[in-house]
Amino acid sequence: MLEQEDADRVKRVLMEEFELEEDVLRPQASLYTDMGLDSLDSVDLVVALEREFKFKVVRAVDEERIRAIRTLEDLYGFIETKRREAQANPGA
């Protein structure tokens, strides 16, 4: 599970990028129904997370994982996975 400090960074990215209020950013909150994001926002979200966490999202590899993200908790899980992969393959 993502550490609290990193979870706060994710929330900050969402607040900056999508002008969301902090009280909507609960772990179980849906990115679509509660936060009002849509498929166009996923492009902006990926760019913002790549910059914040210094990993690379490869569309061909991560497409299915991105599609499976529904809640903020799912997003934390995705970031944790990407970070583990980045640590395992630092040159990738």
Add this chain to the structure above:
Amino acid sequence: MKTCLFYLFHAFYVPYLLALTLLYFFLFFPAIVAGYCLIGRDHLDDAMRRMAQFYGRYLLRLSWPWIRLRTVGFERFPSGGPCVVVCNHRCYLDIFFSALIPQTNLLVAVRSWPLRIPFMGWFMRRAGYLDVETLSMDTLLSHSEAMIKRGVSYLFFPEGHRSRDGRLQRFRSGAFRIAAQNNLPVVPFCIEGTEKVAPYGRLLPRPAEVRIEILDPIRPDTFPEEKRALLLRRHVENVFRAHLGEELVSGVLENETEP
């Protein structure tokens, strides 16, 4: 009698548009594309984009008195080089009104679904329109460098889809990332009145007055380099909001700077 004539007059508009479209595509379209490719030595996609824009202008100019156009601030449009035009979106016909932008090689950013419309989708793909729903930001940005070298400008509807209630929606970042990376001026192109031509949920257009104003271009390099695209996006959104008399957006950016 007067009401009857009024409805008859307006009922004539859609068949008239269809006739103009058929005339354009069978008569002018091949001549214009061939002319640009053979004489002007354009790439095919450049010629298709110019042709699409002439089609929009042709329909609008011949739509009087159904559509009464009022244009303001066109002298503000930057001359000499590519730019990123951003347009508010209240009606599915806004794309036709964007044909009045005084730049004839405009690459339009669209969602995936218009590219799947028969004929129109084929045309858009031929014109190289960008599917911003599917392409990654890296692809968009690297593609933009090559296109800008060819003198191509961009048109974005940064709200992503048309407004249901006429109020401006949150802007997306694509247009501003391209502008920030290439230091291109962002030109706000503000359309008012198209929501009366075809309100949300209505297919057939009806007569109305449409006002188009080009607002002052904004240069990305007036914003700090860090988070330039984000600051630029927020600023441009607020320029539209101020112009349309809507509430401004605020944010949580640290050291937020307005030019």
